[in-house]
Amino acid sequence: MASSLWYLYVLTKKKFIKRFLQAKTEKKYILPPKRFRKIPPTVEYPERCISCGACESSCPSFAIKMIFFQDHNKKLPKIDVGACIGCGNCVESCPSKVLEIGNLKEETLSLPWNVPKYKNYIIDEELCVNCGSCRTVCPVHAIDYDKNTHKIDTNKCIGCERCVEACPVVDAIRIYDEKVLKEKFDLCFRIKFSRVLKEEERSEVISETPRIVKSLCINCENCVDVCLGSINLENYKVVSCVKCGSCIEVCPTGAMRIGEVSRVPKIRDKCYIIEEDKCIGCRICYRACNVNAIDICCDTRLPYINPEKCVRCGVCYKECPVEAISLTDMENSLKLYRVRKARDNFEAMVIKDLDEISKKYAQLKGDLLEFSQKEVEKTLSKIVNEKIIKQDDSDATRDDTC
Amino acid sequence: MNVIPVGPINPIFKEPIRIKLIVEGEIVIGAEIEMGYVHRGIERIMEGKHYLKGIHLAERVCGICSYIHTQTFVECIEKVSNIEVPDKAKYLRIIATELERIHSHLIAVAVYGMAIEHETFGIWCLNIREKVMDLLETIAGNRINMGFNVVGGVRQDITREILESIYNTLDTLEEDVEDILEIFRKGPLISLRSKGIGVIGYKEVMKTRAVGPVARASALPESDWRLRHPTYKELGFKPVWAEEGDNYARTLVRLKEILTSIELLRRALEFYEESTGMVRKKVDIKGGSGEWRNEAHRGEVTYKISITDGGIIKRILIRTPTVMNLSAYKYMLKTCPTVSDAVATYISIDPCISCTERSIYLVDRRTGDVKPYSK
């Protein structure tokens, strides 16, 4: 009853009657709004797509898959209409601006964008040989060189993985993904939790105090959380350590490290050699090499490459002005290296021997001279003394007789 | 003494929850609340993910107030890594939040109208809400999950025409809301069913830490976190409050807050027109951890975040307002004469269950092991 009274109240109001009589649909309700989005995004220029997969890794709803198309002869993104949420991440992360979603693209064309990735890339400064291969292949110029080491800009990186392919050293560019991170965060949480419950007592596990590799650290503070001593993450220093080894366990990127690391090249069946007949001996390669793999021969004064140290980065190959460096089989280069090394060693041995002999000779000669001079002086003085004494004696007797 | 189970699936509820009302005849004595029907473990999913994916996930914490969650998340990260937001973006954020607050409050009032069997009132509110939703769509592109916020600003700017359409809609909106308020004040049925029912006093609110309109209806205006937000301070915000602490006061506070929101919107739009520059800045995320609070439409929302360099979420903790408001519900029941009043009281606190249930910890009773539940 009450509500019907209120109907009456509202229906008899002047404003309502006015509105009722002049009722018509406004134009803006018929036309779709201008900024209505086209969902899902479409691939506008498939021929310009570089198949980097940035859209696939940026999609939060897993709606994009890279699929090989026969007529374009490359992988192109295929967008699942049902799963797309129209967030526009793919459009903004596309480095070649191929994708199109309504007029969102126009408005975000020049804006910076951080791409969420399934995999993150980070350079290990202890393993990096600073050859710059990653920098040259990066399609979005996300890698920079800052005097000491190369660095990947996380914000610019689109996760195309080309740098990892180009890098000559195994594991110099580390990959970590959400799964690994989650596991490590979990582990950290569990260790902390059991510590609070006083369940776990850890004895000494590792032999030395670990160090922090600066370029690998992502400041997640997992190590600080589990550390029984203290870690100063601002200066990347372990201040005090009980050697429990938990920090190494929970670090998601392996930035906590003990012991030495060795560089393992990816190409193991081939190696660079220097052809001696072409080489002009300028030694640019010797200066360019970052891993000390090039030695100078004692005999010819020409450089040669040590395949055991060489990481096949190709810096010397690129720098050589007369193209005297080429790539051959590992066996050949190793043979060559051994022959040269043996010759070098022999040469060095001979030179060393000669050196020693001449040194000895000179010393002996000097000794002999000194010795003989002394002897001569001695005998001389002896003779002189004897003669003078004799003369004195004879003089005396002559005096007596006189 | 009898027990009446309500829910978990019940036409009056927006989301599944189970309330066991303890009654003596028709009089309600107490209630037991059971949760855990819609847990989704959203905090666990976020761990180890890039923060941009985190924004999309934070948006899905709640179905109605999705925007304020992204804003709190983003402002928390901005606080951790010391990022200044451009002026335009600040005001755009306020505009979106306040529009969302209007539509959220309108839903709350509409559902309350339905709960006291005044469907017409409810439908009127929902009709008005539609205009706000259209505005939100023109601003951000989507109606609910807008994906509008990013760290360092907002995703896109608005144009002149949109600005004008907001101004125009605000005028009609104000008229409509005033109409609704008039009906709400004068309608006999509404005041009969809601005045003096579900009363909660100042002290009980302090005891249960209730937040939002529930606290403000019991004479606690300083519970509004907008008072402490830097941009709202610029806009000269003043909270709305009432003293009675009953269902009527709570709904009235909501309706009045719509009017303050409209005022705030007008001021924010003016400020927006004066400001220049980009709406989004390039950001560089630094690792660290921090905390940020915002006034969501139901009360205070807290985000605690620990983040690594490059923006990977290490751990996140979300606290939504409904948890505290549900515990206040038990005190309100003391002044509920009938079962249907108890249900109406429950609706008047505007609960949001999927907000509340985010992560679950499994406790093994025998061994006492506690571990987070995932999958």
Ligand code: SF4
């Ligand atoms: S750079 Fe080429 S020419 Fe110069 S020393 Fe090395 S191998 Fe010989």
